Amino acid sequence: MAFDYEKYLRPEKLPHIWCPGCGHGIVMKGLIRAMDALQLDKNSTAIVSGIGCASRLPGYMDCCTLHTAHGRAPAFATGIKLAKPEMNVILVAGDGDMVAIGGNHFIHACRRNIDMTCIIMNNYVYGMTGGQFSPTTPTGQKASTTPYGNPDPTFDIAKLAIGAGATFVARGTSYHANQLGGLISQAISHKGFSVVEVLDDCPTTYGRRNKFRSVIQMMTRHKENCVPIKAAQVMSPEQLQGKVLTGILHKEERPEYCDEYARIIRLAQGAVR
Amino acid sequence: MAKRVAFLQGNEAAAFGALYAGCDFFAGYPITPATEVSEVLSVELPKVGGKFIQMEDEIGAMAACLGAALTGSKVLTATSGPGFSLKQELIGYGCIAEIPCVIIDVMRGGPSTGMPTGPSQSDIMAARWGTHGDHPAICLVPASVQELFEETVRAFNLAETYRTPVIVLPDEIIAHMRERIVIPDAGELEVIDRRLPSVPPEEYKPYDTSFGDVPPLASFGSGYRFHVTGLNKMQDGFPTTKPSLVQAEQERQMRKVNANVDDIVTYEEYLLEDAEIAVVAFGSTSRSVRYAINVAREQGIRAGMFRIRTIWPFPDRQIRELSTRVRAIITPEMNLGMCTQEVQRCVEGRVPVQGLFRVDGEPINPDQILESLKKVL
Numbered sequence: 306m307a308f309d310y311e312k313y314l315r316p317e318k319l320p321h322i323w324c325p326g327c328g329h330g331i332v333m334k335g336l337i338r339a340m341d342a343l344q345l346d347k348n349s350t351a352i353v354s355g356i357g358c359a360s361r362l363p364g365y366m367d368c369c370t371l372h373t374a375h376g377r378a379p380a381f382a383t384g385i386k387l388a389k390p391e392m393n394v395i396l397v398a399g400d401g402d403m404v405a406i407g408g409n410h411f412i413h414a415c416r417r418n419i420d421m422t423c424i425i426m427n428n429y430v431y432g433m434t435g436g437q438f439s440p441t442t443p444t445g446q447k448a449s450t451t452p453y454g455n456p457d458p459t460f461d462i463a464k465l466a467i468g469a470g471a472t473f474v475a476r477g478t479s480y481h482a483n484q485l486g487g488l489i490s491q492a493i494s495h496k497g498f499s500v501v502e503v504l505d506d507c508p509t510t511y512g513r514r515n516k517f518r519s520v521i522q523m524m525t526r527h528k529e530n531c532v533p534i535k536a537a538q539v540m541s542p543e544q545l546q547g548k549v550l551t552g553i554l555h556k557e558e559r560p561e562y563c564d565e566y567a568r569i570i571r572l573a574q575g576a577v578r
Numbered sequence: 579m580a581k582r583v584a585f586l587q588g589n590e591a592a593a594f595g596a597l598y599a600g601c602d603f604f605a606g607y608p609i610t611p612a613t614e615v616s617e618v619l620s621v622e623l624p625k626v627g628g629k630f631i632q633m634e635d636e637i638g639a640m641a642a643c644l645g646a647a648l649t650g651s652k653v654l655t656a657t658s659g660p661g662f663s664l665k666q667e668l669i670g671y672g673c674i675a676e677i678p679c680v681i682i683d684v685m686r687g688g689p690s691t692g693m694p695t696g697p698s699q700s701d702i703m704a705a706r707w708g709t710h711g712d713h714p715a716i717c718l719v720p721a722s723v724q725e726l727f728e729e730t731v732r733a734f735n736l737a738e739t740y741r742t743p744v745i746v747l748p749d750e751i752i753a754h755m756r757e758r759i760v761i762p763d764a765g766e767l768e769v770i771d772r773r774l775p776s777v778p779p780e781e782y783k784p785y786d787t788s789f790g791d792v793p794p795l796a797s798f799g800s801g802y803r804f805h806v807t808g809l810n811k812m813q814d815g816f817p818t819t820k821p822s823l824v825q826a827e828q829e830r831q832m833r834k835v836n837a838n839v840d841d842i843v844t845y846e847e848y849l850l851e852d853a854e855i856a857v858v859a860f861g862s863t864s865r866s867v868r869y870a871i872n873v874a875r876e877q878g879i880r881a882g883m884f885r886i887r888t889i890w891p892f893p894d895r896q897i898r899e900l901s902t903r904v905r906a907i908i909t910p911e912m913n914l915g916m917c918t919q920e921v922q923r924c925v926e927g928r929v930p931v932q933g934l935f936r937v938d939g940e941p942i943n944p945d946q947i948l949e950s951l952k953k954v955l
Contacts (some may be wrong), residue, residue, distance in 0.1 A: 371648065372807040377667075388649040391799065421952055
């Protein structure tokens with residue numbers, strides 16, 4: 306039987322706003338697969354976003370959904386989770402939203418290790434505002450505000466998340482669509498702040514300026530550039546030159562923020578010494 | 579039973595007022611001269627099972643409050659001028675998404691970092707127009723430690739009643755002074771909770787105007803699934819750019835406050851019955867004014883005070899009426915004329931409005947006011 310995506314969608318809000326060839330729909334599909342695999346209760350699931358193309362995702366999902374201000378989603382979500390820890394909180398964002406304007410909120414959510422899942426759709430560009438460069442735009446690439454090539458160094462989102470203290474960090478791609486659901490469900494299952502970076506595509510504002518002749522060419526570059534972390538273990542440094550690792554890149558157990566605050570409450574109420 | 583009497587700082591009283599009103603979530607970022615609100619709540623909130631979080635910045639603190647409020651919490655944040663500037667982005671979000679929350683902004687000198695430990699009353703216009711776009715504003719200006727407690731309770735009530743951010747705006751003097759305060763017993767002050775939906779989840783729309791200009795607000799996680807956005811939205815909470823819908827929603831959001839000014843606006847009249855000169859004042863300045871008026875009366879000067887307790891919505895009608903029965907109005911304030919301009923707007927030239935401004939970090943003292951009273955005679 307065909308998979309019932311509509312169970313988690315608001316069909317009356319479709320079609321979505323994403324351009325043909327955009328990878329965001331693949332990510333939404335992965336999220337739905339993950340929610341179904343985990344049998345998440347829609348009533349107790351909040352999906353929170355900031356601003357941008359990726360941030361329109363919650364509107365299509367039949368959950369408690371919150372479309373906030375640019376970059377502020379992790380802080381809004383922190384309020385939801387701390388106030389009601391029994392809720393499943395899922396953040397969805399683009400690269401500019403989460404690691405430029407939202408960078409401070411993002412690193413501190415990682416540091417607190419609050420139990421949320423943060424899916425970052427990294428399409429290397431500010432899509433909705435017309436293709437300006439983002440902190441993940443590769444150096445030298447073209448964007449509407451880097452007409453001579455991007456002079457800025459780029460962020461490695463996964464490294465940033467690990468450095469800031471996220472206890473689960475994974476990377477997938479919009480090409481490897483079937484693996485995304487699994488990565489996202491493992492991230493949601495993880496107790497603590499989990500990050501899934503998805504290497505995504507924006508043919509409209511990024512691909513067009515950077516000589517990707519087709520959407521297929523954009524997508525298949527993920528296939529060519531990416532190496533699963535397990536496969537990388539038996540590869541030489543030369544073979545790994547220029548490659549991007551995918552899969553679960555980091556996983557550790559560390560006290561979770563809401564649990565720690567519950568301990569504070571017991572302490573304040575005199576139950577714990 | 580004897581009343582519980584305490585000797586509290588204004589900021590401490592604000593924190594206890596919040597607890598009295600049922601506040602169960604605080605997110606903040608340290609800033610002088612508002613930090614004591616956070617410090618008290620970091621101790622007291624977990625005792626009642628509430629949550630306290632020190633966020634990474636002022637914007638994050640405001641965001642966390644709005645997120646928590648959507649789960650049904652009564653939320654508070656506390657800040658001062660520069661932090662208040664940072665919060666404006668999300669105060670606007672709270673306005674358009676209609677999320678109840680209370681912001682205590684202890685006014686210090688400005689603009690920018692200004693004078694962190696100096697008093698001012700210069701956030702009047704930031705409280706009204708700091709965030710972009712048309713939106714209602716409710717803002718209270720207490721003048722004593724007792725009032726800071728009570729106005730914080732009222733701020734929560736107004737936030738929940740009108741589904742909007744409400745700002746409590748003490749100046750640094752009120753926030754940091756210590757005074758005797760009588761703590762009200764439970765039940766003595768009214769505590770209002772937000773109206774929850776009466777319809778089943780499948781029929782719920784978060785901005786359904788068939789329930790009036792302030793639609794009921796469900797909580798995330800309570801079985802109601804709905805969408806909230808900072809974009810102009812339809813009754814179901816989803817974005818729209820349809821001109822007629824956007825216009826109607828914007829007008830409703832203003833109307834829900836403007837049509838209820840008599841419920842919201844509070845003020846005090848002091849010796850105004852036979853006054854020839856009225857002093858319009860608020861916050862700590864009104865205490866100097868009261869002293870000056872008592873001295874002036876002893877000297878045969880018929881002066882009285884109109885004390886603003888709710889500065890937004892502005893007491894337009896009362897000030898207009900005042901201008902028909904006095905010969906002159908004096909407006910002392912610790913800024914360069916923000917409230918004065920509002921008074922002039924209401925007075926419409928009927929009588930002279932004389933400003934008395936001080937922005938050097940020192941309070942306006944009774945002698946200065948007395949001098950002004952004599953000058954306008």
